[in-house]
Amino acid sequence: MKTFGGPALFLDRSDINTDEIIPAKYLTENSKLALKPYILEDLKLPGFDPLADTKEAAVIVTRSNFGCGSSREHAVWVFEVNDINVVIGTSFARIFRQNMFNCGMLAIELSEDDIDALFSLGGNVTISVDIDKETITAKGKREMTCSFVLNSFDKALVQAGGWLAYADKKY
Amino acid sequence: MGKTITEKIFETHQRDVPSGNNVVLDIDVVMCHEITTPIAINDLQERGMDRVFDPAKIKVVIDHVTPSKDSKTATQAKILRDWARRQNIKDFFDVGANGVCHALFPEKGFIRPGYTVIMGDSHTCTHGAFGAFAAGIGTTDLEVGILKGVCSFRLPETMKINIVGELSPGVYAKDVILKIIKELTVNGATDKVMEFCGPVVEAMSMESRMTLCNMAIEAGATCGVCPPDRVTAEYLWPFIQDEYDSIEAAVEDFKKWHSDVDASYVGEITLDVSDLAPQVTYGFKPDEVKDIMELEGSSVDQIYMGSCTNGRIEDLRAGAEILKGRKIADNVRAILSPATPKIYNQALEEGLIKIYMDAGFCVTNPTCGACLGMSNGVLASGEVCASTTNRNFNGRMGKGGMVHLMSPYSAAAAAVKGCITDPRNV
Structure with missing residues (x-):
């Protein structure tokens, strides 16, 4: 199983799409590692510097419908190779969400109130994730803990290390 | 209670129910192109699992960058080409015979009513125009599809999109689907199937229905779907004429892939397109x-x-x-x-x-x-x-x-x- 948690990167916009996460021109790479420098390259947010701001990050906190658009799993791999194994938002596009769990990574859905609270913690925020208890704890200037729901199949994928390992045993 | 088209397809293709909300389906067609498949092929090779569940159910095309524009895209094409040959996949479309996957595969007759279809491409929802369940998936899902012929989905709910009235001259299926996406927003149909029906859809060609279903993903939908009918049967006739005595017989048979009148929907919208502008x-x-x-x-x-x-x-x-x-x-x-x-x-x-x-x-x-x-x-x-x-x-x-x-x-x-x-x- 992967490790989950660490410094958080806040992306304060809904509908961040796969082309912003990893532009199509990099889809000609045949290794996941080659994607590393291009993380969030086309995402334009005030003051956001993709390379500098993702350097320490291990968790992304965002708004709704994250990962909409293309089916490209590159949008998950580019996080994976940058050691970001958790994305937290109010909702995800279906294919992106499935790709996360298929890679043994976590797409965590929280209520709008909890996401608002995370965004207003202040300071440098570090987030830890307890998969068994289905809770996250975030520490910034203030601290908060909130719970999430992980469906049993998604949890099994994360514990198995992804869908291929799970499916190979079972089907 | 009655069932929707999608519920019927899920019921007939169910391999496993790993949790209350997730279903693992048997897949009828696994489609592959050179952008999302090569990494799956390389990974299967590295794992010593370089095989396919059924070469006849795998359809392969080089379409995104073709003819190749540089060494990287040429390598992607080569990985796909070599794999198709190695795995004895007959339906492989290379330079000269290739075209955009979601236009090419339907015209080859690969998609039929009631089928389950996956591809590492978000616009796979296009094929719902044939009364199929067709969904875009990532490379790991594709890899498992290639290897095992299965794919997992959360049980989608169906949203009914009733399109009524009459399209004015100069207004097309593209205008209709853009209007629908505007109404639903980009995540208005997430985890849902958009079932397009009503007189305007019935009057549409397969091409127009494909345009409608193609953009279902832009509202977040898992798939778009149109009830298969005479238009569907006539389009598919060259490929199904050995299976049916007449087009009428095919039309009749396709009705088993219609939603029941008492099927339940998660939402229903009616769009009158009579006054719709481009x-x-x-x-x-x-x-x-x-x-x-x-x-x-x-x-x-x-x-x-x-x-x-x-x-x-x-x-x-x-x-x-x-x-x-x-x-x-x-x-x-x-x-x-x-x-x-x-x-x-x-x-x-x-x-x-x-x-x-x-x-x-x-x-x-x-x-x-x-x-x-x-x-x-x-x-x-x-x-x-x-x-x-x-x-x-x-x-x-x-x-x-x-x-x-x-x-x-x-x-x-x-x-x-x-x-x-x-x-x-x-």
């Missing part, structure tokens, strides 16, 4: 849609006609209606990419290619190319394209470029006027 996107999300009159005169640099959304023969005919005997404006360049060799040939025979070329269009081979900014018409920063494609994301057709999505008829009008314009006045 639609166009204005921002960087496909739900940012306006009547085209509101953008009258907006400048464009390039016109692009093609893609899995609108590169089919009726799209080319619609554009040609406007372009016949006319020239594109001096301030624009225009590109046509017929979506498959068959469409290209048909357009040649009908004299459409000549119309486009005489108007000043560059006609390229079938490829996804410019739609996602990979080749054959990439925009420079600050440039604007009037496009018949499906996504207007920031930088989609090239970093810093902007895309206005519209119908082929509207795109042709923009080519002639050199700006966005109401095609009904051209």
Whole structure:
């Protein structure tokens, strides 16, 4: 199983799409590692510097419908190779969400109130994730803990290390 | 209680129920292209699992960048080509026979009512036009699909989209789906199937139904679906004539893939299209849609006609209606990419290619190319394209470029006027 948690990167916009996460021109790479420098390259947010701001990050906190658009799993791999194994938002596009769990990574859905609270913690925020208890704890200037729901199949994928390992045993 | 089309397909293809909300389905068709498949192939090789569950159920095409533009894309094509040969996959379409996957595979008769279809491509939802459950998936799902012939899905709920009235001249399926996406927003149908029905859908050709279903993903939907009927049977007839005594028999049989009258839907919207104007996107999300009159005169640099959304023969005919005997404006360049060799040939025979070329269009081979900014018409920063494609994301057709999505008829009008314009006045 992967490790989950660490410094958080806040992306304060809904509908961040796969082309912003990893532009199509990099889809000609045949290794996941080659994607590393291009993380969030086309995402334009005030003051956001993709390379500098993702350097320490291990968790992304965002708004709704994250990962909409293309089916490209590159949008998950580019996080994976940058050691970001958790994305937290109010909702995800279906294919992106499935790709996360298929890679043994976590797409965590929280209520709008909890996401608002995370965004207003202040300071440098570090987030830890307890998969068994289905809770996250975030520490910034203030601290908060909130719970999430992980469906049993998604949890099994994360514990198995992804869908291929799970499916190979079972089907 | 009755069942929807999708519930019937899930019921007949269910392999496993790993949790209350998740179902693992047997897959009838696994489709592959050179962008999302090579990493799956390499990974299977590295794991010592280089095999396929059934070569006859795997359909392969090189379509996104073809012919290859550089060493990297040539390598992707080679990995796919070598694998198709090694695994004895007969339905492999290489340079000369290749076209945009979601236009090519339907015209080969690969998709049938009641099928389950997956591909590492979000616009796989196109094939729901045949009454199939067809969904875009990532590379890991594709890898498992190739290896095991299964894929997991959360049980989707179905949203009924009833389209009534009568389309005015100059208004097409593309305008209808843009209007629907505007109403639903970009995540209004997430984890749902959009079932398109009503008299307007019944009157639509398979090409138009594919345009409708193609953009279901832009509202977040898992799949779009149309009830299979006589139009479906007539389209598929060359491929199913050995299975049925008559088209009538096929039509009758297809009814088993209709939603029951007492099926339950998670939502139902009715759209009367009688007064619908041509639609166009204005921002960087496909739900940012306006009547085209509101953008009258907006400048464009390039016109692009093609893609899995609108590169089919009726799209080319619609554009040609406007372009016949006319020239594109001096301030624009225009590109046509017929979506498959068959469409290209048909357009040649009908004299459409000549119309486009005489108007000043560059006609390229079938490829996804410019739609996602990979080749054959990439925009420079600050440039604007009037496009018949499906996504207007920031930088989609090239970093810093902007895309206005519209119908082929509207795109042709923009080519002639050199700006966005109401095609009904051209």
